[in-house]
Amino acid sequence: MLPEPAHPHGHGHVHHPALAHHFDNLAQQGEASTLGMWVFLVTEVLFFGGLFLVYLVYRSKYPEAFIAGSHELDVLLGGINTAVLITSSLTMALAVHAAQTGHRRTLMWLLVATMVLGAAFLGIKSVEYYHKFEEHHIPGPGFVFEKEHFANVQLFFSLYFLMTGLHALHMIIGLGIMTWMLVWSWRGIVTAEYYSPIEISGLYWHFVDIVWIFLFPLLYLLGRHG
Amino acid sequence: MASPTILIPPRHYLNDGYGVASWLLTRDHKRIALLYLAAVTFFFFVGGAFAVLIRLDLATPAGDLVSDETYNKLFTMHGVMMVFFFLIPAIPSVLGNFLVPIMIGAKDLAFPKLNLFSWYIYMVGGLFTLYALVTGGVDTGWTFYAPFSTVSSTTNVIPTALGIFITGFSSILTGLNFIVTIHRMRAPGMTWFRMPLFLWSTYATSLINVLGTPVIAITILLVAAERVFKFGFFNPALGGDPVLFQHLFWFYSHPAVYIMVLPAMGVISELVAAGCRKPVFGYPFVAFASLAIAVLGFLVWGHHMFVAGQSVYAALIFSILSFLVAIPSAVKVFNWTATMYRGAVSWDTPMLYAYGFIGLFTIGGLTGLFLAAVGLDVHVTDTYFIVAHFHYIMVGGTIMGYLGGLHYWWPKMSGRLYNEALAKLSAGIIFIGFNLTFFPQFVVGYLGMPRRYHSYPEEFQVLNVLSSAGASILGVGYLIPMIYLMWSLRYGRLAGSNPWGSVGLEWTTTSPPPTENFTETPIVTWNAYEYNAPVEGHVA
Numbered sequence: 001m002l003p004e005p006a007h008p009h010g011h012g013h014v015h016h017p018a019l020a021h022h023f024d025n026l027a028q029q030g031e032a033s034t035l036g037m038w039v040f041l042v043t044e045v046l047f048f049g050g051l052f053l054v055y056l057v058y059r060s061k062y063p064e065a066f067i068a069g070s071h072e073l074d075v076l077l078g079g080i081n082t083a084v085l086i087t088s089s090l091t092m093a094l095a096v097h098a099a100q101t102g103h104r105r106t107l108m109w110l111l112v113a114t115m116v117l118g119a120a121f122l123g124i125k126s127v128e129y130y131h132k133f134e135e136h137h138i139p140g141p142g143f144v145f146e147k148e149h150f151a152n153v154q155l156f157f158s159l160y161f162l163m164t165g166l167h168a169l170h171m172i173i174g175l176g177i178m179t180w181m182l183v184w185s186w187r188g189i190v191t192a193e194y195y196s197p198i199e200i201s202g203l204y205w206h207f208v209d210i211v212w213i214f215l216f217p218l219l220y221l222l223g224r225h226g
Numbered sequence: 227m228a229s230p231t232i233l234i235p236p237r238h239y240l241n242d243g244y245g246v247a248s249w250l251l252t253r254d255h256k257r258i259a260l261l262y263l264a265a266v267t268f269f270f271f272v273g274g275a276f277a278v279l280i281r282l283d284l285a286t287p288a289g290d291l292v293s294d295e296t297y298n299k300l301f302t303m304h305g306v307m308m309v310f311f312f313l314i315p316a317i318p319s320v321l322g323n324f325l326v327p328i329m330i331g332a333k334d335l336a337f338p339k340l341n342l343f344s345w346y347i348y349m350v351g352g353l354f355t356l357y358a359l360v361t362g363g364v365d366t367g368w369t370f371y372a373p374f375s376t377v378s379s380t381t382n383v384i385p386t387a388l389g390i391f392i393t394g395f396s397s398i399l400t401g402l403n404f405i406v407t408i409h410r411m412r413a414p415g416m417t418w419f420r421m422p423l424f425l426w427s428t429y430a431t432s433l434i435n436v437l438g439t440p441v442i443a444i445t446i447l448l449v450a451a452e453r454v455f456k457f458g459f460f461n462p463a464l465g466g467d468p469v470l471f472q473h474l475f476w477f478y479s480h481p482a483v484y485i486m487v488l489p490a491m492g493v494i495s496e497l498v499a500a501g502c503r504k505p506v507f508g509y510p511f512v513a514f515a516s517l518a519i520a521v522l523g524f525l526v527w528g529h530h531m532f533v534a535g536q537s538v539y540a541a542l543i544f545s546i547l548s549f550l551v552a553i554p555s556a557v558k559v560f561n562w563t564a565t566m567y568r569g570a571v572s573w574d575t576p577m578l579y580a581y582g583f584i585g586l587f588t589i590g591g592l593t594g595l596f597l598a599a600v601g602l603d604v605h606v607t608d609t610y611f612i613v614a615h616f617h618y619i620m621v622g623g624t625i626m627g628y629l630g631g632l633h634y635w636w637p638k639m640s641g642r643l644y645n646e647a648l649a650k651l652s653a654g655i656i657f658i659g660f661n662l663t664f665f666p667q668f669v670v671g672y673l674g675m676p677r678r679y680h681s682y683p684e685e686f687q688v689l690n691v692l693s694s695a696g697a698s699i700l701g702v703g704y705l706i707p708m709i710y711l712m713w714s715l716r717y718g719r720l721a722g723s724n725p726w727g728s729v730g731l732e733w734t735t736t737s738p739p740p741t742e743n744f745t746e747t748p749i750v751t752w753n754a755y756e757y758n759a760p761v762e763g764h765v766a
Contacts, residue, residue, distance in 0.1 A: 039406065040398075047440035047444050050474060058467075139458075140456045151465045
């Protein structure tokens with residue numbers, strides 16, 4: 001999705017080095033990559049949408065079991081993680097601004113900050129996963145749950161691990177993209193003229209945050225007032 | 227038709243670099259189209275080989291050729307290969323890849339590297355699935371219904387499903403590429419309503435690819451998670467709901483039928499206009515019919531589940547919505563027919579396929595109305611009537627469109643003409659073989675022969691032998707084009723830039739086109755299909 005290296009042309013005039021041969025100008029190229037990322041995010045909405053549908057079906061079918069499962073989750077750690085992610089969206093938005101205005105050092109620091117916050121989220125998430133492992137709340141043959149909702153609480157935890165796991169996978173991919181963008185910024189490929197790589201990486205990052213904004217209340221909070 | 231002195235252009239995309247790397251690392255959409263052409267042809271013949279074995283087994287009532295387990299694997303692997311690795315990718319990734327940039331006057335798709343990457347994803351998925359099929363196969367049917375697929379089946383469910391999962395990303399990324407390209411890369415003057423109708427149908431198909439494919443992706447992940455980690459999403463023993471699987475599966479897999487047939491409809495619009503030398507009758511209606519099919523296609527999945535324990539109310543709604551899809555489909559058929567009315571109707575090979583498409587798609591579509599009616603559908607559910615119906619759409623529709631398009635644009639792709647007499651002969655053989663294969667299946671299905679059984683009562687043998695005989699004719703029909711198309715690459719007469727005398731940007735550039743498609747970016751001042759009113763400056 002990222003642009004091609006410039007091709008030598010026979011036109012006799014010099015193109016911007018980031019302009020791919022099949023585009024007329026950087027504006028067209030930037031619009032194309034932004035639209036491409038939006039379309040990709042639409043597919044992501046449908047991808048997670050399938051999971052949310054499965055969640056909603058079983059939540060309405062087994063409300064008590066889902067409330068019981070929800071009570072086992074750590075709202076404090078989940079809440080901290082929500083704050084961490086929202087802050088990372090702020091640093092990401094500021095990074096896009098720094099890229100647009102051509103502040104390379106600021107851009108790099110903000111990318112680093114975004115990555116640190118993303119890594120902190122994953123760290124806290126793995127602590128939560130470890131607690132669930134200790135409490136034998138991993139669905140499957142070793143699952144332990146004393147109450148009467150044994151089977152259906154497994155459904156809750158299956159969904160919990162699949163939904164947060166896929167979200168975490170998207171975070172890891174996001175960290176990879178941020179590393180890539182950091183290298184590009186460091187090498188000076190990203191400029192005030194050519195900042196669309198940072199912009200579309202930012203779109204992706206915000207999308208992954210928004211998924212969590214839906215996951216957190218559905219998994220951690222809804223049951224507590226049910 | 228062609229100008230008297232035809233020369234092969236000195237510089238074109240086929241001689242712009244030689245050797246394996248110049249193909250496997252190419253970013254040229256035209257070369258990638260040819261990579262797809264080779265790949266989908268391979269998977270088509272793999273899927274076809276399974277069909278041969280199925281029809282051989284069904285030649286006798288006892289099913290003497292293979293065991294029932296093997297038979298289960300054969301129809302599963304036939305379905306998986308044909309649906310996911312041929313019918314869904316064929317027209318978009320071969321003809322779409324080649325034509326979308328040229329038809330809008332662009333140098334390439336918006337994301338050429340992503341386009342090449344899509345081909346690699348497709349190949350990895352295809353080879354992965356092929357490996358799973360060769361090392362034991364899978365017996366769930368291409369529909370992977372739970373809980374059989376998630377709990378009971380002991381065959382290679384996960385590797386097959388993961389192959390489909392991987393290939394899905396190729397569909398998504400190709401669709402994304404087309405959408406962005408059509409939005410952002412059109413040449414000056416190429417407005418939406420000047421675009422050839424093939425682009426409208428490709429655009430509509432891409433919307434389905436982008437919106438539907440992720441849902442099958444997550445469904446496959448759920449099935450895999452259930453098999454590996456013993457989750458219970460679709461397992462009633464653990465509180466799961468098998469019908470939920472069917473909803474998720476058909477939410478993609480019904481629109482997938484339109485992924486297969488919409489691009490073929492786009493091809494037919496081009497063929498009919500060129501073959502009748504007239505503008506397509508009611509252009510905006512045909513264009514919007516594509517979008518209407520894409521939208522309505524997402525709302526009818528429940529008609530696959532009339533016997534799966536849906537509420538009567540849901541069945542009623544899905545039945546009405548399914549009838550509605552017939553409207554835009556019929557708009558297209560009527561408009562093609564109206565285009566032919568008083569047209570200079572040609573009998574060239576592409577037109578033969580267009581006639582075939584219109585006839586077979588109409589039969590497939592009308593029998594689809596039988597199936598949208600709940601009462602009748604309950605009677606024929608899981609019989610050969612269903613098998614015949616969807617083969618009329620998928621084979622009679624999609625493959626007729628694909629072959630017609632391949633013949634129409636072959637001179638553009640290769641720069642050479644194929645043997646017209648052989649091409650007409652094979653088009654005829656395919657049409658006859660197809661009908662002999664699948665028409666008896668309507669009858670035998672209506673009489674009550676269920677699908678997916680490797681033996682059947684003796685009273686059905688005559689119809690099954692007819693069907694098997696037809697399949698062998700059809701197979702011959704598919705092999706002949708392989709031979710004369712390959713032959714034409716070396717020995718065919720030079721085509722020149724516009725052998726059919728067609729309008730459309732693709733015919734204004736050389737055959738084969740240069741790597742950047744046009745030496746100068748075209749400026750479009752005419753509408754699509756201006757056969758009766760050539761515009762100044764337009765090379766017709």
